[in-house]
Amino acid sequence: MTVAPRRLESYVCGSWTPGTGEGQLLRDAATGDPVARIDSSGIDFAAVLEHGRRVAGPRLRAMSFHDRAGMLKALGLALMERKEEFYAESLHTGATRPDGWIDIEGGIGTMLTFASKGRRELPNTRVLTDGAVEGLSKDGSFVAQHILSPLQGVAVHINAFNFPIWGMLEKIAPTLLAGMPCVVKPASQTAYLTELCVRRIIDTGLLPEGALQLISGSVGDLLDHVTGQDAVTFTGSASTGRRLKAHPAVIANSVRFTMEADSLNASILGPDAGPGTPEFDLFVKEVTREMTAKAGQKCTAIRRVIAPRAHVQALVEALGERLGKTALGLPGDATTRMGALASLEQRAEVRARIRELQADAEIVAGSPDEVRVSSGDAERGAFLNPVLMYCDRPFAATAVHDIEAFGPVSTVMPYDTPEEAVELSRMGKGSLVTSVFTDDPAVAEEIVLGAAPFHGRVLIGNRASAKTSTGHGSPLAPLVHGGPGRAGGGEEMGGIRGVKHYMQRTAVQGCPRLLSAVTGRWIEGAPALHDVHPFRKSLAELRIGDQLVTASRTVTLEDVEHFARFTGDTFYAHMDAAAAKANPFFEDRVAHGYLIASFAAGLFVEPNPGPVLANYGVDNLRFLTPVYFGDTLQVRLTCKEINPRANAEHGEVRWDCQVSNQDGAVVAQYDVLTMVAKHWPPEAM
Ligand code: NDP
Numbered sequence: 201m202t203v204a205p206r207r208l209e210s211y212v213c214g215s216w217t218p219g220t221g222e223g224q225l226l227r228d229a230a231t232g233d234p235v236a237r238i239d240s241s242g243i244d245f246a247a248v249l250e251h252g253r254r255v256a257g258p259r260l261r262a263m264s265f266h267d268r269a270g271m272l273k274a275l276g277l278a279l280m281e282r283k284e285e286f287y288a289e290s291l292h293t294g295a296t297r298p299d300g301w302i303d304i305e306g307g308i309g310t311m312l313t314f315a316s317k318g319r320r321e322l323p324n325t326r327v328l329t330d331g332a333v334e335g336l337s338k339d340g341s342f343v344a345q346h347i348l349s350p351l352q353g354v355a356v357h358i359n360a361f362n363f364p365i366w367g368m369l370e371k372i373a374p375t376l377l378a379g380m381p382c383v384v385k386p387a388s389q390t391a392y393l394t395e396l397c398v399r400r401i402i403d404t405g406l407l408p409e410g411a412l413q414l415i416s417g418s419v420g421d422l423l424d425h426v427t428g429q430d431a432v433t434f435t436g437s438a439s440t441g442r443r444l445k446a447h448p449a450v451i452a453n454s455v456r457f458t459m460e461a462d463s464l465n466a467s468i469l470g471p472d473a474g475p476g477t478p479e480f481d482l483f484v485k486e487v488t489r490e491m492t493a494k495a496g497q498k499c500t501a502i503r504r505v506i507a508p509r510a511h512v513q514a515l516v517e518a519l520g521e522r523l524g525k526t527a528l529g530l531p532g533d534a535t536t537r538m539g540a541l542a543s544l545e546q547r548a549e550v551r552a553r554i555r556e557l558q559a560d561a562e563i564v565a566g567s568p569d570e571v572r573v574s575s576g577d578a579e580r581g582a583f584l585n586p587v588l589m590y591c592d593r594p595f596a597a598t599a600v601h602d603i604e605a606f607g608p609v610s611t612v613m614p615y616d617t618p619e620e621a622v623e624l625s626r627m628g629k630g631s632l633v634t635s636v637f638t639d640d641p642a643v644a645e646e647i648v649l650g651a652a653p654f655h656g657r658v659l660i661g662n663r664a665s666a667k668t669s670t671g672h673g674s675p676l677a678p679l680v681h682g683g684p685g686r687a688g689g690g691e692e693m694g695g696i697r698g699v700k701h702y703m704q705r706t707a708v709q710g711c712p713r714l715l716s717a718v719t720g721r722w723i724e725g726a727p728a729l730h731d732v733h734p735f736r737k738s739l740a741e742l743r744i745g746d747q748l749v750t751a752s753r754t755v756t757l758e759d760v761e762h763f764a765r766f767t768g769d770t771f772y773a774h775m776d777a778a779a780a781k782a783n784p785f786f787e788d789r790v791a792h793g794y795l796i797a798s799f800a801a802g803l804f805v806e807p808n809p810g811p812v813l814a815n816y817g818v819d820n821l822r823f824l825t826p827v828y829f830g831d832t833l834q835v836r837l838t839c840k841e842i843n844p845r846a847n848a849e850h851g852e853v854r855w856d857c858q859v860s861n862q863d864g865a866v867v868a869q870y871d872v873l874t875m876v877a878k879h880w881p882p883e884a885m
Pocket of ligand 1: 358360435437
């Protein structure tokens with residue numbers, strides 16, 4: 201039975217909208233059967249951007265970081281429940297189940313990681329502070345603080361065909377967490393999977409209307425309408441990327457443009473990692489995996505294999521043998537190890553690139569023209585066996601460092617010294633990732649430091665991390681994904697760094713009282729409030745600036761000796777006057793820093809059961825002035841930041857803690873971190 205191809209729709213301005221034209225037919229990568237039609241004609245793209253800005257922007261910005269993190273978590277969990285539907289659709293793209301895992305569960309996992317980071321690493325506010333308060337006047341009456349606030353436009357994400365779900369989720373997660381709406385434009389070839397995923401996202405009702413719009417098909421004149429408050433990200437070919445980056449509206453409005461394009465990633469076999477070592481075996485496994493996963497259609501795949509000249513022959517033999525065993529076939533077939541390329545056009549592209557690479561390199565394993573499949577039709581499906589090439593004189597070559605065959609193709613090249621290995625990795629002119637397989641610390645240092653300025657990520661592979669390593673080709677949500685030069689010059693993900701990309705950094709200058717009002721954080725010099733002990737206040741009662749100035753306590757010789765004996769910390773500066781005096785920092789024996797912090801707690805706590813539930817640490821602890829016997833300490837504790845936790849009966853409170861001596865000199869400064877109940881006594885359940 202022939203099933204009519206699904207007609208993809210765009211989700212714009214609050215409704216699913218079909219194109220008005222005939223559209224482009226999209227075929228199953230492995231069978232050639234029609235899957236879908238895609239068309240976006242008739243869409244008013246200026247209205248799409250305006251819908252995001254006017255309808256979703258204000259609603260997203262009204263939410264706190266924790267609200268938005270909670271929304272992403274709920275969304276990620278809802279998508280995970282529907283993953284089998286995505287796996288089924290993913291087969292049309294030529295992806296096997298392990299390939300689909302990278303895209304589907306990798307994408308959802310990335311969204312969940314951002315949700316968790318947003319909850320743990322960001323305050324429950326709508327504005328972020330960035331860095332410390334900068335003093336700009338001697339008397340402290342004029343200070344500055346950098347803040348980050350969400351851009352008020354729309355982020356337009358133009359994605360590549362190879363990861364229809366991950367490519368979308370890894371970008372929308374940090375964008376939505378920042379508080380900015382998104383317009384996603386997937387590559388046409390595999391847009392049916394993105395469209396299905398967006399349908400399921402919209403069905404959940406978890407996102408404010410307009411926070412996510414989808415364009416199935418061309419973006420038409422959309423870029424003509426971008427403003428300085430919008431952002432554009434692009435993943436795909438360098439030529440398209442350059443064209444879009446030079447779009448007149450992008451240039452005229454200084455639109456943030458992030459590009460991730462072609463990348464000639466390398467992997468280096470260390471000089472110590474010859475045949476017989478665990479690193480050699482790991483290297484062979486990794487190169488094979490990178491060439492065959494997703495049929496080599498990964499932006500991070502290893503394109504250049506850099507190996508000591510002495511080991512090249514053994515390496516080529518080992519790789520050839522392993523690659524030769526790769527069962528090529530229908531992605532849903534249990535025996536298949538490698539599926540199809542995304543389309544017949546893509547296979548023709550890869551074959552053309554292999555011919556160009558032959559100017560510098562010879563084929564040493566596999567054939568680009570004779571396709572051997574264990575299932576499926578070798579001609580109707582976009583199948584291509586892995587092709588290993590060898591370039592004997594890589595310093596005299598250009599094609600192998602410039603041409604990205606976006607398929608199961610890699611070139612082995614020899615080096616004679618580690619400097620040469622580094623130089624070869626740099627000849628890619630900037631890549632997303634390089635890896636080095638070595639067990640030698642000196643080799644690791646030389647190669648990583650030499651390659652780092654030309655790469656966004658460097659992985660060291662060896663026996664110690666063999667079982668736990670996430671591998672050369674896996675971009676991870678907490679780590680930066682992007683690379684300089686040819687790789688596009690962009691940075692994505694990288695944990696909270698990726699969120700800040702969608703926010704504007706602003707230096708705000710003023711007096712402490714007004715700056716504190718802007719940031720919602722108490723800063724030195726802002727007014728302080730004194731009434732009941734702040735540890736008696738629940739979150740419902742506590743205010744930023746609530747302050748306690750304690751009684752004082754004199755530190756004695758007996759205190760220090762008791763503390764030293766009790767804890768075992770008999771460091772000479774506390775115990776031996778002559779040795780302490782010989783130390784350039786001290787005039788005599790000094791009190792332990794931790795004794796000062798302990799006395800401080802003794803001075804500021806309110807001992808009775810109350811709303812303060814736990815102390816979970818301190819931040820930025822510094823001992824600033826030595827404390828000698830007879831010095832008198834006093835503590836000033838000020839409520840600095842309050843973060844009520846969503847879906848919990850408590851929240852976090854950060855206290856500014858300053859310990860001073862009898863002369864007013866600050867001897868210790870730190871933030872005390874506590875959990876505080878929202879209500880006290882707790883409300884009846
Ligand atoms: P393209 O650059 O053609 O397309 C990338 C994205 O840009 C697609 O969504 C595409 O949409 C869109 N696009 C194309 N033209 C325009 C335009 N004028 N205005 C707005 N959007 C546009 O790359 P492909 O996806 O076809 O991949 C081609 C090559 O790119 C690969 O062979 C590979 O070499 C490289 N690539 C690199 C990746 C990396 O991360 N390093 C990832 C993927 C690919 P549409 O599909 O509708 O044309």
